[in-house]
Amino acid sequence: MAKLIIFSAPSGAGKSTLVRYLLAQELNLQFSISATSRLPRGEEKNGVEYYFLSPDEFRERIGRNEFLEYEEVYKDKFYGTLKSEVDRILGEGKNVVFDVDCIGGLNIKKIYGNRALSIFVMPPSVEVLRERLEKRGTDSSQVIENRLSKAEYEMSFAPRFDVVVCNDDFDRAKDEILKLVSDFIQQ
Secondary structure, three states: OOOEEEEEOOOOOOHHHHHHHHHOOOOOEEEOOEEEOOOOOOOOOEOOOEEEOOHHHHHHHHHOOOEEEEEEEEOOEEEEEEHHHHHHHHHOOOEEEEEOOHHHHHHHHHHHHHHEEEEEEEOOOHHHHHHHHHHHOOOOHHHHHHHHHHHHHHHOOHHHOOEEEEOOOHHHHHHHHHHHHHHHHHO
């Protein structure tokens, strides 16, 4: 039976880089593309990094109960997991990988129970997060400040996840995650 692997972390913790590494391994994994109402950043494309929806379209889909989980992370900035996306991947017999916020990750874990492994990627510190977000060069200083205040709140959820992996050393973190996910899939 296909499994579900949930990754959550504050913005800038390195979660997306770790997920990309994991997807490149031979683990029969497929990424669950989330929906969002935010605008694309940089080279992001609809249906690749996210399904980009307008805030009104997102609300309409919420009303039709099309989401496994969703959250209004910032005003009019929704993120969510479409049920149809997860059903499609599971229907292909593949293990699903999620890159979602903390509340969404915990909600997915609640739905799938032991069939899902929830992993929280912990940044070394809030100061390191600030450096990473500034180095990205994709957000204004106000957006970075918002992300940092949210990061402290998100880090309080870490104990509710199955595993917490500190990304203070990328090579060690990716080895740890590869072992955790490999072992979980083989159970």
